[in-house]
Amino acid sequence: xxxxxxPPRDSTDxxxxxxxPPVWRGMVARADLRTLSxxxxxAALILVGGITKPDEFLDTRNLQLVLTQGSVIGVVTVGMTxxxxxxxxxxxxxxxxxxxxxxxxxxxxxEYGFAGILFTAVLVGxxxxxxxxxxxxxxxxxPFIATLAMLASARGLxxxxxxxxxxxxxxxxxxxxxxxxxxxxxxxxxxxxxxVVTIIGWLILNRTTFGRRTVAVGGNAEAARLAGIDxxxxxxxxxxxxxxxxGIAAFLLIILSGSGQNTNGNLYELDAIAAAIIGGTLLSGGxxxxxxxxxxxxxxxxxxxxxALNNLQSDVQQIAKGAIIVAAVLVQRRTASTT
Amino acid sequence: xxxxxxxxxxxGITKSFPGVRALDGVDLDVQAGEVHCLLGQNGAGKSTLxxxxxxxxxxxxxxxxxxxxxxxxxxxxxxxRLGIATIYQELDLVEHLSVAENVHLGHEPTTxxxxxxxxxxxxxxxxxxxxxxxxxxxxxxxxxxxxxAQQQIVxxxxxxxxxxxxxxxxxxxxxxxxxxxxxLFRIVGDLTADGVAVVYISHRLEEIRRIGDRVTVLKDGxxxxxxxxxxxxPTREVVAMMTGRNVEYVFPExxxxxxxxxxxxxxxxxxxxxxxxxxxxxxxxxxxxxxxxLAGLVGxxxxxxxxxxxxxxxxxxxxxxxxxxxxxxGSVRAAVRAGLGLAPEERKAQALLMxxxxxxxxxxxxxxxxxxxxxIDRGAELGAARAATRELSLRPDNPSVPVRTLSGGNQQKxxxxxxxxxGCRVLLLDEPTRGVxxxxxxxxxxxxxxLADEGLAVLLVSSEVxxxxxxxxxxxxxxxxxxxxxxxxxxxxxxxxxxxxxEGAPVASASSAAGxxxxxxxxxxx
Numbered sequence: 001x002x003x004x005x006x007p008p009r010d011s012t013d014x015x016x017x018x019x020x021p022p023v024w025r026g027m028v029a030r031a032d033l034r035t036l037s038x039x040x041x042x043a044a045l046i047l048v049g050g051i052t053k054p055d056e057f058l059d060t061r062n063l064q065l066v067l068t069q070g071s072v073i074g075v076v077t078v079g080m081t082x083x084x085x086x087x088x089x090x091x092x093x094x095x096x097x098x099x100x101x102x103x104x105x106x107x108x109x110x111e112y113g114f115a116g117i118l119f120t121a122v123l124v125g126x127x128x129x130x131x132x133x134x135x136x137x138x139x140x141x142x143p144f145i146a147t148l149a150m151l152a153s154a155r156g157l158x159x160x161x162x163x164x165x166x167x168x169x170x171x172x173x174x175x176x177x178x179x180x181x182x183x184x185x186x187x188x189x190x191x192x193x194x195x196v197v198t199i200i201g202w203l204i205l206n207r208t209t210f211g212r213r214t215v216a217v218g219g220n221a222e223a224a225r226l227a228g229i230d231x232x233x234x235x236x237x238x239x240x241x242x243x244x245x246x247g248i249a250a251f252l253l254i255i256l257s258g259s260g261q262n263t264n265g266n267l268y269e270l271d272a273i274a275a276a277i278i279g280g281t282l283l284s285g286g287x288x289x290x291x292x293x294x295x296x297x298x299x300x301x302x303x304x305x306x307x308a309l310n311n312l313q314s315d316v317q318q319i320a321k322g323a324i325i326v327a328a329v330l331v332q333r334r335t336a337s338t339t
Numbered sequence: 340x341x342x343x344x345x346x347x348x349x350x351g352i353t354k355s356f357p358g359v360r361a362l363d364g365v366d367l368d369v370q371a372g373e374v375h376c377l378l379g380q381n382g383a384g385k386s387t388l389x390x391x392x393x394x395x396x397x398x399x400x401x402x403x404x405x406x407x408x409x410x411x412x413x414x415x416x417x418x419x420r421l422g423i424a425t426i427y428q429e430l431d432l433v434e435h436l437s438v439a440e441n442v443h444l445g446h447e448p449t450t451x452x453x454x455x456x457x458x459x460x461x462x463x464x465x466x467x468x469x470x471x472x473x474x475x476x477x478x479x480x481x482x483x484x485x486x487x488a489q490q491q492i493v494x495x496x497x498x499x500x501x502x503x504x505x506x507x508x509x510x511x512x513x514x515x516x517x518x519x520x521x522x523l524f525r526i527v528g529d530l531t532a533d534g535v536a537v538v539y540i541s542h543r544l545e546e547i548r549r550i551g552d553r554v555t556v557l558k559d560g561x562x563x564x565x566x567x568x569x570x571x572x573p574t575r576e577v578v579a580m581m582t583g584r585n586v587e588y589v590f591p592e593x594x595x596x597x598x599x600x601x602x603x604x605x606x607x608x609x610x611x612x613x614x615x616x617x618x619x620x621x622x623x624x625x626x627x628x629x630x631x632x633l634a635g636l637v638g639x640x641x642x643x644x645x646x647x648x649x650x651x652x653x654x655x656x657x658x659x660x661x662x663x664x665x666x667x668x669g670s671v672r673a674a675v676r677a678g679l680g681l682a683p684e685e686r687k688a689q690a691l692l693m694x695x696x697x698x699x700x701x702x703x704x705x706x707x708x709x710x711x712x713x714x715i716d717r718g719a720e721l722g723a724a725r726a727a728t729r730e731l732s733l734r735p736d737n738p739s740v741p742v743r744t745l746s747g748g749n750q751q752k753x754x755x756x757x758x759x760x761x762g763c764r765v766l767l768l769d770e771p772t773r774g775v776x777x778x779x780x781x782x783x784x785x786x787x788x789x790l791a792d793e794g795l796a797v798l799l800v801s802s803e804v805x806x807x808x809x810x811x812x813x814x815x816x817x818x819x820x821x822x823x824x825x826x827x828x829x830x831x832x833x834x835x836x837x838x839x840x841x842e843g844a845p846v847a848s849a850s851s852a853a854g855x856x857x858x859x860x861x862x863x864x865x
Contacts, residue, residue, distance in 0.1 A: 208713045209706045216703055219692040226651060226689055227704045227757065228675030286694050 034280045034332065038295040041324075045299065049306040056309050064188055070301035071194035072097075072252045073271050074294060078201040079245030080272040081293040083238050085205070087218040087285025088143040090242045092132060092150035093249075093272055097265030099154040100124040100250035105167040105260030114173045117254060122247035128154055129243015133236035147239075151269070158262035167260040178255045190252050197248065202290040214238060218285025274321065275300055278328035299324065344407045346371040346536050347392075347423075347505060352401035354387055359747050359774045361387040363560040364401070369505065369536045374527060376547045376569055377540045379557035380581055380802045381637055381684075382773045385540055388557065389507050392538070393425040394418035424498030425507040430490050432497075434483030439464040441482050442497045467496040471526055488519040495526065506530065507538040512546060524550050542637045544574055544841070556580040559777060578837050582636075582804045589781055590809030591788035593829075603627060604663075606796045607679075607765045609648055612657035617643040618820035620657055625765065625796040630787070632799045632811030632828065636840050640820035641800045642684055645767050648798070649681045650674040661765065675704060680758030682751065684769040684800075690754045697738040697745070698724040700753050705761045727756040731786050748772075748779030755786065765796045772806065784810055804836045816840060 049057035083090045104121035135146040177189045205211035213234045216224040279292025307317045347369040354362040369375045379385045390396040394412035412418045439460045448459040464478040473492045512520045551569030605624035613620040618640035625631045635641045646652045653669030667673040683689035701724040709720040724738045733752040772780045816824040816839040
């Protein structure tokens, strides 16, 4: 057996489903019990919002606002999902968003206009991700510790750059993207970016060798190593990817707020981890879905919105979020043990 | 044979885990005051049996009788209350607590139910340590600061702090120096003199000769012999029971002229490969179409050699040459790229992605073949996985099912299919039939032979001597990290190999391992 086995042509013809199904069929097949239950929770929340504040909640502007707010944390969560799938964790996402947003809005950067801001935000994100990745993959540091160190230093650097001041964006082409005039068919550009990142993330995870390696490393790193996968390089790439997502999120946040602040992205790490977990991602790695994580983000954002509309303070919101995390994980444990 | 009822009597103990029957109707009788040795290869069921005895596993079937009364050991605490203590190989001590705190963990002497009486605990711990011959261990020291031998003493003190009648010791001598082993044996002697029974697990036959009263041999989840006299049963008989066959297998026929004779250039050459403390320099060559077997007991270095060839361990000397080119040492990726494939001993922990489908498990090492720019053509992937699994008659004939639902034999076929699909040229098989149902083994043998006939070079490690002799063309016999004999399989028989793998037996080869026990101390397979 010196030749690799090649697929006999007729074997795929005999079984129609063995061919490549269209993308949407794969998505439907994945719409399993867990995804459906998340959709159910989201539907119930929309119902609650519609009943308690029918005029305000279902208003187009409000729905646009909810989605826009979800976009920033949503992009971060897509990157976080990959990292957690591989058995890792990235605590530094919020701090990276802060650092990228202030670095991209300094007076010096703004001289280069739109491209300067976008380029700097992405580069800072990728750069931080590179440091995380090198420390974890080749420095042998535990992800929790390495990214905790990044959290502290990136926040510190962001404060040093701004000296606590809010850096106002003066580039009109950036600010315009947040205006209603830029909406296409009623969809804000930020939400479109989120949608594109989600789709690309889904495709990478489910359709590429990169996604397969991520799952393999998270499911059984030793088996992945003995199967010939470069586990360390894969880990490096994963933290780079998370950093890239943070850079994109920072750019979205700059558009949204029209400024850069060192307090940006506060506690994003907790929101992103929580969204991934209630979306069904195993914290130990090896299993998770992008769709679940995105639904997790939408659930959280919708709750925040409904509570705000009903004049409930953030303390109540936090308690509700905590309860949802506990409930989601308990439900998942039960469904996991029955299947 | 004893007039009084046995202290412990386990009968018909059965325990299954998904995909494998770990215990299949095991009987074990232990008398008060005896040292009852439990022998068996890795995976024979020893650890499952002692976990049942410790209350950590619940048996699916069978009865346990303790001092004449039927009992159920619902939890480790229940077992401990009856007086059964277990000292595991990986000691379950808390490193950041003191010796006294560890000894009394869970049953601290208290005032008013919650105030720990530290002085009392220390005093009673000191008394226990003295009884165990180690008065020099300070009860106030942190366990993490102690040597492995001292930690074991603490573990034993903990067992004795309960009113114990039976102590299970799982390979207690594995981490000990010779003089510490002597002290251990003295302690075992003292305990049995007090009427405490000891269930002693070891791979070292000479220890069993020294302290054992009776021996029970486990193999493939069954007790192949129960209550043999430990001192007088011939060693060869004991080893044959551990490594031999209960069932006669039909091994596939070898080709009349093996590549060994034909002068074909070897595809794999191992030159002076060594790892300090694990195995001495090894030379071997495997030609296309040839199956070379490594025979040896646990601790002989057989798995370590295989994993070092594969790059999963870094050699301290020597090199691995494939097709005349030396591989980068200690690199799995270099080995895989050169055409090596490994089916490791611990299939679930080292080879399989248990949450994934058969297809993904098979394609994981050759993903890029189905990908353009990282984009996987899933139709081609599925087709190729199906072709590879069909080639090996993997059941069920549906590569989309999760790999965890397969039987042990079919999981092994999924691992083989992975390397078949990769187009690998050298297959390294570490205990290929471990955890494979007895009935499915013959089929696996036929598959391995067919792959070799199609031109693969196969290096096979097995602790089962008949398996090596039946399957391999050429056999290297290992003892304590050294190759002690090399011969064509047809020139060897089971008795000859058993003599060779056992210590103290006459060795034909000049590179005798007598007095080289240091080589074997280093790395017994865990």
